[in-house]
Amino acid sequence: MPRLLSRDDIETSFRRLGELAQADGENLQFVVLGGTAMVLGFDARPSTKDVDFAPLMATNITILRRLAEQVGGELGWDESWMNDAAKGYLHGPLSLIPVYNAFGIEVFRPVTEQLLAMKLAAWRDDVDIADAELLMGQLAATTMDEVWARIHEFVIPDSELKVKYALEDLWNSRS
Secondary structure (H helix, E strand, O other), rough: OOOOOEEEHHHHHHHHHHHHHHHOOOOOOEEEEEEHHHHHHHOOOOEEOOEEEEOOOOHHHHHHHHHHHHHHHHHHHOHHHHOOOHHHHOOOOOOOEEEEEEEEEEEEEOHHHHHHHHHHHHHHOOOHHHHHHHHHHHHHHHHHHHHHHHHHHHOOOOHHHHHHHHHHHHHHHOO
């Protein structure tokens, strides 16, 4: 995608998704992950490259994908502007916080602990590190063990060691 999506871009696209869903007699419900959760849930940065999401059970994924493709076309965006590739990092109980609501659409983000576990599992670049730093700060934990205790239920079992190392690096890099 050639451009980054600002909060305004995301909200405009969600509003349009809701309008289209409502016209079809649908109500979309999904969870935003990654950069979109950071933009909408924390004002952590001005933009993100795409909208990572996971549909909730009440939402028909086929309809959501069709509507997202239509909205992307209307806005002149790449067809991958909204994708569910990051849902593989979503693990553990789902406790949701609303971040956007309009006719035909309800959007949530995972709790801070779950987002931190996901960022530590991804741990790809400076953006993930900055996001994880902000999320860890939101927890206001006094020890690394306390952070681990709060996020471990959200860690994908196969990535537990990677997450522990990333957490250790993040904890030790604090000033």
